[in-house]
Amino acid sequence: MSKDYFEDVPPELILVLAPSLSTASLNALGQTCDRLYKMLQPELESRITPELAQDLLVWAAPSKPHIIAKLLAPPHSVPPNPPGVWKSPLHIAAEAGNLETTRLLLEAGADPAADWE
Structure with missing residues (x-):
């Protein structure tokens, strides 16, 4: 121990x-x-500001569904398609094969056809 x-x-x-x-x-x-x-x-x-929450959503997308769930829910309620990212959290989660995060993002309204910026 x-x-x-x-x-x-x-x-x-x-x-x-x-x-x-x-x-x-x-x-x-x-x-x-x-x-x-x-x-x-x-x-x-x-300390989680709306801007930090959007960054965390992208960071957590490949492998941290528990953080994704927390960010999508109140009080943070981060939109599943954050503006200004080069690749959406949904696409990142799907590429990583993270089905749980992909499901959470789709249920929150993530748009699979959203353009990358």
Whole structure:
């Protein structure tokens, strides 16, 4: 069993430091252990802007259907055909063979005939 290197850090200290960290640093810190992930997840969620959500939709399309489902649902409600992408999340998911993500995007109204920009 691996040691949780942050098990002795008071949760209050982590939550006080969280707002001063960049989103990337906060995410990296959250990935270090389950305890931190659970504490920091609300802060990370609050930082998802509409623009970041669209970028995350494209990033998650090949292999992360749980993130796709979260982004398509409220409060984010990202449109399944984000504007300004060179390849739609639907096409990316289909090329990757990710049937679950493809289904989620189609159910959310993704247009298979949408042109790439």
